[in-house]
Amino acid sequence: MDSAYRTMLPRIRAQIGEKARLGMAVLKWVSHSRRPLQVDEICHAIAIRIGLNDLDNDDIPSISTLLDCCQGLVTVDQSTSTVRLIHFTLKEHLCTHAELFDRAHSTMAETCLTYLNFQRIKDLPAGPPPDPRDTPFLECSSLYWGTRHPHAKGALRSRGNPRAPASYHLRSPHICLIPLGVGHREVSYLPSPWR
Numbered sequence: 001m002d003s004a005y006r007t008m009l010p011r012i013r014a015q016i017g018e019k020a021r022l023g024m025a026v027l028k029w030v031s032h033s034r035r036p037l038q039v040d041e042i043c044h045a046i047a048i049r050i051g052l053n054d055l056d057n058d059d060i061p062s063i064s065t066l067l068d069c070c071q072g073l074v075t076v077d078q079s080t081s082t083v084r085l086i087h088f089t090l091k092e093h094l095c096t097h098a099e100l101f102d103r104a105h106s107t108m109a110e111t112c113l114t115y116l117n118f119q120r121i122k123d124l125p126a127g128p129p130p131d132p133r134d135t136p137f138l139e140c141s142s143l144y145w146g147t148r149h150p151h152a153k154g155a156l157r158s159r160g161n162p163r164a165p166a167s168y169h170l171r172s173p174h175i176c177l178i179p180l181g182v183g184h185r186e187v188s189y190l191p192s193p194w195r
Contacts, residue, residue: 004095005073010069012182022046022061023069026083028101030074031094032108032146039063040136048111048137054118066171112137112145 012023026044029037037045047060063083067074077084085091096102101107113119115137124130130138 001087001089003054006020008071008073010071012073019069022066023071024101026074027085027094028104030083030085031091032101032104033140035140036077036080036084037140039044039076039120040133041140042066042083044115044137045111045140048115050114052114054120056113061181064136066128075165076173091092098133112141115141116145127149146181 012027013020015023018085026042029042029045043060043063043066044055046066047055049059063076067076073090074083074088075086085094098104120140121135124135124138132139145183153176
């Protein structure tokens with residue numbers, strides 16, 4: 001199987017235009033996520049551009065486009081509406097070859113934080129959770145951004161601010177700091193719902 005994957009991955013990377021980026025991004029997210037991603041979650045995760053202030057709905061790819069870009073290595077489990085790799089050995093292959101993805105966990109954490117810092121997300125009320133159809137990546141990004149890598153906190157903090165990533169203001173009631181083990185002394189800069 002390993003040799004088959006070594007043959008398929010260069011084909012995915014050799015695709016024209018955005019197809020190569022989309023295919024490799026899907027493989028990264030599906031292979032490195034803490035839990036299976038819903039179809040809408042993966043589509044939104046792939047559309048997020050680190051450093052931008054909002055998500056352009058025109059940039060959200062369809063699931064059929066993403067599956068085509070992965071050339072048969074990714075499928076949708078129809079019973080759960082989650083995206084998965086075609087075989088567990090593919091996950092093993094992708095996770096043991098770190099060179100395939102540049103800083104996979106750090107990039108995924110930055111993507112989650114970028115999403116959480118979109119104005120439309122920060123403007124959501126702190127009360128009951130919003131309709132998941134309106135914010136399909138909210139649960140995943142808020143709960144798992146800090147678990148993307150054992151050193152995610154240090155890697156993201158290395159950007160400047162010792163208390164939070166310099167490019168992220170973490171002023172949203174939807175950001176969960178628990179996965180990082182952030183102590184109560186460190187959350188004093190958060191808005192009142194977190195105090």
